[in-house]
Amino acid sequence: MVMEQLTLQLQSTAGRMLRLRCKTKNGSHIMQGLTHQSCVQELKSKVEELTGIPCDVQKIMVGYPPSSLDLKNGDAHLKDYPIKSGDTLIVEEEKNKPKPRQDHPTVTKAPRLETSPMLARRVVPADNSCLFTSVYYVVEGGVYDPACAPEMRGLIAQIVSSDPAAYSEAVLGKSNEEYCSWIKRDDTWGGAIEVSILSKFYKCEICVVDTQTVRVDRFGEDAGYHKRVLLIYDGIHYDPLQKETPGSDAPPHTIFSTTDDVILAQALELADEARRKRQFTDVNRFALRCMVCQTGLVGQKEAREHAKETGHTNFGEV
Structure with a gap:
């Protein structure tokens, strides 16, 4: 040794x-x-x-x-x-021993912050029935069903035909009977009249925020409803608005209180952002074609005049 x-x-x-x-x-x-x-x-x-x-x-x-x-x-x-x-x-x-500190600085991950819910657009198809699909989506709490359009068109026709005094030619722009036949077609577009009718039927305020003018049109505002739903409109197309949490599996929120003014401010912010990005259609300038006689038209005004003169009401955007 x-x-x-x-x-x-x-x-x-x-x-x-x-x-x-x-x-x-x-x-x-x-x-x-x-x-x-x-x-x-x-x-x-x-x-x-x-x-x-x-x-x-x-x-x-x-x-x-x-x-x-x-x-x-x-x-x-x-x-x-x-x-x-x-x-x-x-x-x-030795797996159970902590690794030594390195000479180079280590990157410390920031604590994960919970993402706050935000208002967002839920895009629906541009199939002539976007208004009906959008309204159904928000009033049903986020249920997407493109097959709902025929039923909603029929519902509107039934309401209008049952009260010809309230829904006269002066209000509808055509006779009560003509309107009922017209709205049930799958190639016609809904607008303010239809939103107003659906607001009364569902007993809720329907707010439509316009991306061109950055304003909110509130249907049913003075009816004392407690529920509010939101749509965004770009001149020719409607989409529903919903509150969602990015990265979360939580269902979207589409029904709000009529006392919630914060949600209206957020909707206007969305509309203003879309306006700045030119995400709207100027209905006074966009090109149309009558799908019946193929006449070229510009804007809603010419389309209305053409419809009155010819009775043609089927238009497509060019």
Whole structure:
């Protein structure tokens, strides 16, 4: 035992090189540049260089059966440990030890903030029935059903035909009977008259925010309703508005209190943003074509005049 210690010390004094093999799960590597005079920290640094295992989580074993080396003192010399030239060191990463702090700054993730609900547009198809699909969506609490349009058209026709005094030609722009036949067709568009009728039927205030003028038209405002729903209108197309939480599976919110003026302000902000992005159609200037006689028209005014002169009411945007 004394001779082994003496021999080890002599090797260290002479600076004789240690030929060690570092063995890990990914293979083995020859370790060069170490002597018995090298310190523990040099050994650890060499192991990290070869294996990528940080110094502070290294578990180094030697012998058979392998026994762990106590390498806490980084300044101690390797001559003080039972390591000989030709030894194989077994290196593992101690999973239960915390990783050391790196020299480079670490990126600290900000705490996840809960996303607040926001008012947003829910796009529906531009199929001549966008108003009916949109109204149904909001009054039913976020139920999308494009097949609802024929039923809603029939409902409006029934309400109008049942009260010819209130819904006269002066109000409808055509006779009561003509209007009822017209609104039930799937190629006609709904507008203010239909919104007003649906507001009364569903007993709720229907607010239509216009993206061209950035104003809100409130149907049923003075009726004393407690519920409010919102639509956005770009001149020819209606979409429902809903409050939703981005990234959440929570269902959208489409019915609001008539005392909630904040929701109206948010709707106007949406409309103003759409206006600034030119997301509207100028109904006084957009090009139309009569789908009956193929006459080219410009804007609603010419379309109305053409309809009065010819009885044609089927128009398509060019």
